[in-house]
Amino acid sequence: MAAKTTTMIETHDLSKAFRIAKRRPGLFGGMRSIVDPEMRTVSAVRDLNILVERGEMIGLIGPNGAGKSTTIKMLTGVLVPSSGKVTVAGFDPHRQRRALASHIGVVFGQKTQLWWDLPLIDSLLLLRHLYHVPAERHAENLAHMRAMLDLDEFIHTPVRQLSLGQRMRGDLAAALLHDPELLYLDEPTIGLDVVAKARIREFLLEINRTRGVTVLLTTHDMDDVEALCPRMMIVDHGRKLFDGPVTGIRERFGGERTLIAQIDPADLATLPRGGENQPIIEGLPAGVRQVPAESPQVALAFTRDALPAHELVAWLGARIRLRDVTFEEPDIEDMIRHIYEDGLLLKEEEEAVSVG
Amino acid sequence: MITGITGIISDLSLYRRLIGMQLRTQVQYKVNLAVDIFTYFLVTMLEYMVIFLYFNTFQTLLGWHVGEVALLGAVVSFTFGLAELFGSGLDSFSEIIRRGEFDRILLRPVGALMQVASNEFRMRRLGRMTQGLLMFLFALHLLPALHWTFAKLLMLVFGIASGATIFVAVLLLGATLCFWTVETTELANILTYGGREVMSWPLSVYNRAFQSIFLFVVPLAFGLYMPVCYLLGRPQPLGLPDAAAFLSPLAAALFAAVAYVFWRFGVRRYQSAGG
Ligand SMILES: Nc1ncnc2c1ncn2[C@@H]1O[C@H](COP(=O)(O)OP(=O)(O)O)[C@@H](O)[C@H]1O
Numbered sequence: 088m089a090a091k092t093t094t095m096i097e098t099h100d101l102s103k104a105f106r107i108a109k110r111r112p113g114l115f116g117g118m119r120s121i122v123d124p125e126m127r128t129v130s131a132v133r134d135l136n137i138l139v140e141r142g143e144m145i146g147l148i149g150p151n152g153a154g155k156s157t158t159i160k161m162l163t164g165v166l167v168p169s170s171g172k173v174t175v176a177g178f179d180p181h182r183q184r185r186a187l188a189s190h191i192g193v194v195f196g197q198k199t200q201l202w203w204d205l206p207l208i209d210s211l212l213l214l215r216h217l218y219h220v221p222a223e224r225h226a227e228n229l230a231h232m233r234a235m236l237d238l239d240e241f242i243h244t245p246v247r248q249l250s251l252g253q254r255m256r257g258d259l260a261a262a263l264l265h266d267p268e269l270l271y272l273d274e275p276t277i278g279l280d281v282v283a284k285a286r287i288r289e290f291l292l293e294i295n296r297t298r299g300v301t302v303l304l305t306t307h308d309m310d311d312v313e314a315l316c317p318r319m320m321i322v323d324h325g326r327k328l329f330d331g332p333v334t335g336i337r338e339r340f341g342g343e344r345t346l347i348a349q350i351d352p353a354d355l356a357t358l359p360r361g362g363e364n365q366p367i368i369e370g371l372p373a374g375v376r377q378v379p380a381e382s383p384q385v386a387l388a389f390t391r392d393a394l395p396a397h398e399l400v401a402w403l404g405a406r407i408r409l410r411d412v413t414f415e416e417p418d419i420e421d422m423i424r425h426i427y428e429d430g431l432l433l434k435e436e437e438e439a440v441s442v443g
Numbered sequence: 444m445i446t447g448i449t450g451i452i453s454d455l456s457l458y459r460r461l462i463g464m465q466l467r468t469q470v471q472y473k474v475n476l477a478v479d480i481f482t483y484f485l486v487t488m489l490e491y492m493v494i495f496l497y498f499n500t501f502q503t504l505l506g507w508h509v510g511e512v513a514l515l516g517a518v519v520s521f522t523f524g525l526a527e528l529f530g531s532g533l534d535s536f537s538e539i540i541r542r543g544e545f546d547r548i549l550l551r552p553v554g555a556l557m558q559v560a561s562n563e564f565r566m567r568r569l570g571r572m573t574q575g576l577l578m579f580l581f582a583l584h585l586l587p588a589l590h591w592t593f594a595k596l597l598m599l600v601f602g603i604a605s606g607a608t609i610f611v612a613v614l615l616l617g618a619t620l621c622f623w624t625v626e627t628t629e630l631a632n633i634l635t636y637g638g639r640e641v642m643s644w645p646l647s648v649y650n651r652a653f654q655s656i657f658l659f660v661v662p663l664a665f666g667l668y669m670p671v672c673y674l675l676g677r678p679q680p681l682g683l684p685d686a687a688a689f690l691s692p693l694a695a696a697l698f699a700a701v702a703y704v705f706w707r708f709g710v711r712r713y714q715s716a717g718g
Pocket residue numbers: 105107129130131149150151152153154155156157158714715716717718
């Protein structure tokens with residue numbers, strides 16, 4: 088039994104470089120690729136330092152190809168790191184993979200661990216034997232999951248016939264039946280509609296609170312992180328760009344938000360027209376600029392320090408009649424661009440150096 | 444020691460449950476399954492008929508009579524069917540790798556090989572086993588003089604068990620190659636289907652180097668052909684003593700051990716799939 092410390096995950100300069108053999112076609116090409124491979128290296132994760140305490144809920148966010156999945160695979164022991172150190176729940180994941188497996192649950196948004204052609208219940212029952220869970224404990228957990236995730240409406244349906252949201256609920260239950268201390272979720276909300284997303288977020292908050300399960304989730308959706316995680320890490324090209332609290336993150340790195348206004352058709356006709364026949368709003372306040380939008384909409388991008396959102400709405404409403412307004416928050420790509428452009432990353436590193 | 448034994452028992456019961464999941468999937472389509480098994484039976488029967496075509500023209504083959512070759516072919520067929528059945532999961536391992544499902548297998552606290560082996564269970568292989576069994580009975584009918592002893596019965600069991608083990612080990616080697624590239628699945632097929640074809644004829648039709656390979660490198664002849672020679676009372680290949688056939692399980696165990704070590708090596712350097 089590993090000693091119970093307060094640390095759940097600790098990595099030190101964790102890196103992974105993939106050596107990819109260029110494939111040659113055909114049988115003999117395939118054999119030649121084994122004997123005499125032509126190699127190319129991809130650095131998927133570089134010098135990553137992570138420290139996660141027990142009971143934390145932490146988001147790993149970054150665009151596609153940032154190295155999120157690769158990081159999870161190293162933290163579970165599926166992949167051997169190229170260099171660096173990693174400890175999870177007191178285990179060395181790659182060397183003690185099978186021992187660690189009983190302590191963690193893993194959900195991949197794009198891949199199910201359920202038996203595709205069989206009713207959901209069959210998978211949930213089999214998992215007891217795969218994880219050697221005592222019968223009573225398993226029955227208790229299963230009853231709990233059925234209630235919390237409302238599994239009963241589809242528990243006898245073959246997995247292949249479930250909606251994505253239902254399947255994800257099934258997968259969450261499957262990952263938690265053996266009482267893991269740590270739950271990894273790789274893009275758990277990908278492809279889900281708003282209702283399904285909300286339901287899954289609610290469930291994750293609940294198990295984190297009531298069972299004390301440590302949760303590490305990856306996503307490229309800022310909303311997931313804001314809804315769930317007090318703390319997040321931003322990664323890009325295998326590097327950590329940011330590690331800290333989520334509150335205020337949009338203000339710091341958020342770049343521009345966008346106000347999208349639906350203009351009353353009568354007023355729309357009175358507006359002057361610019362290139363591509365776009366209606367033009369004249370005399371915009373400082374820090375606000377107009378960006379292209381579908382008529383009859385007008386889109387205004389503005390920074391947080393320019394003026395508060397409601398003032399911009401008031402300013403616009405004083406000039407033209409508005410049918411409706413919505414705001415678009417910057418996505419992770421915008422934030423990362425902003426981090427690079429304003430040299431924010433550099434500042435963080437300098438801070439780290441001056442502290443250390 | 445005790446934990447080792449209870450470990451094996453719990454692994455076996457888990458294996459049975461995992462296969463059970465596969466069977467439950469297949470019996471959802473009962474008609475399909477029956478047609479599948481029957482088709483496979485017919486195909487393998489046709490394959491086997493080559494033996495009778497040959498003996499239609501010639502009386503003997505290097506001193507072997509039709510009944511003897513028929514019995515050899517039947518035992519090989521049954522053994523191969525058995526290996527194909529229990530090796531289905533290994534046979535389709537490239538699919539597991541390609542679909543990224545091996546990640547999931549590694550995330551569970553039970554052995555990877557057991558999970559892979561039980562990932563599929565192609566019931567249609569029963570078609571080949573049925574064919575082998577029927578032809579074995581037919582061959583016995585052609586060999587009224589064959590005198591059975593306890594040693595010969597034991598040797599039959601040895602041959603089938605060792606032969607199936609070696610065929611499965613070849614599938615395991617083929618599966619292991621998938622850790623490096625998934626484009627060489629044909630390589631294992633050449634060895635399994637080729638090996639089955641080669642084993643179905645008296646070994647002396649091939650040259651000595653070829654015989655040695657199948658005796659000592661991929662020891663299909665050691666594990667399967669030599670026991671059959673023993674029970675037919677035919678001389679062993681390359682002048683080996685008759686009693687050497689009793690070592691067939693040893694040859695199979697050695698070969699399987701080598702394949703397993705290679706597999707473990709492959710698992711350790713598994714690089715997962717992108718995306
Ligand atoms: N098994 C693999 N073999 C080779 N390259 C890989 C593998 N897995 C990921 N990569 C590469 O590593 C980089 C990071 O991928 P990944 O960790 O999947 O990113 P993310 O999950 O953030 O989208 C990508 O360039 C990807 O192509």
